[in-house]
Amino acid sequence: RNFTAETNLTVITEDGGFFTFDVHYAENPAVSTLNLTVQEPQPESMKKPAAAGYPQPTAPASEGRVLLREVGREKPATVKRMLSDIYRQNRTDVKGIRAKKYGIEVEVLGIYVFNDVIYIHTCISNDTNISFEVDARRFIVADRKLAKRTAQQQTSLEILRVCNDPAVVRGHQRQRTVFALPKLTIPDDKVLLLEIVEKNGARHQTVEIPAGELLDAKLL
Incomplete structure (x- = not known):
């Protein structure tokens, strides 16, 4: 009026x-x-x-x-489509990158690259009767020898986009998630860590992704 x-x-x-x-x-x-x-x-x-x-x-x-600043030079619509395609196809192109303790397993199923974006396909499996509530997910570049012993010499990476970001993984269920990260390479003496923190719990998980696996990322 x-x-x-x-x-x-x-x-x-x-x-x-x-x-x-x-x-x-x-x-x-x-x-x-x-x-x-x-x-x-x-x-x-x-x-x-x-x-x-x-x-x-x-x-x-x-x-x-x-082009939105937080996804660099890539079109946000393209990033969204890539995330969706990776999730829908549900392929296993990487083996042996996993961590398991307290009945919770986190596994990297695939590492991909398109233009200036890295895509990491992961899976959380809960083999217990107690739900796993996710408090935080983060990617960190850390010194390989110190990755599990200290928080020093670590650099956090911004997660650009996520496809399927469940807050809870119920008992005896599994959930897949695809992350979009800025393009990166790291030297052999460093690793990329995926840390998943349990809310109000202690079943935190850390997966080490070697530098060579990033260089071998599959082209989409």
Whole structure:
């Protein structure tokens, strides 16, 4: 109300969609919800008429997409698609990278790369009768000889995106997760650690991913 002048609105969605709108006040707007997806232009015959005196808001395909800073030079929509494809295909391309104690096993199933993003496919298995609540997941670059003995000389990595991030792994169940990380290589005297911390518990898990496994990441 009392909004007489025209203004504009810019929206950037999580998957990198970029949209601009001319905004007018309407007491009873013809459109109250918009699906912000990049769509192909519609023929004029298929477009709904605008409310009298007010242009209909649209999300034109020409707006395109932007690259969000937290995923580097990769398009967020591409990262999301890669995560989903890895999870859906559920392949095991890496063997022998695992940790198991207290009846909880964490295993790396695959390491992949596409453009400037590393994708790590993991699985948590709970062989006990007690649910495993996940408090935190983190990736750390650490000195190989000191990885299990000290927190010194460690560098945390930002997780860009996650596909399937369960808060709880029930007893005798397993859950898979795919992580997207910034492109990285590490020297032979360091390892990449995946740490999974149990909430209100002590069954924390640490998996060591050798430097060579990152160099051998499978190209998507």
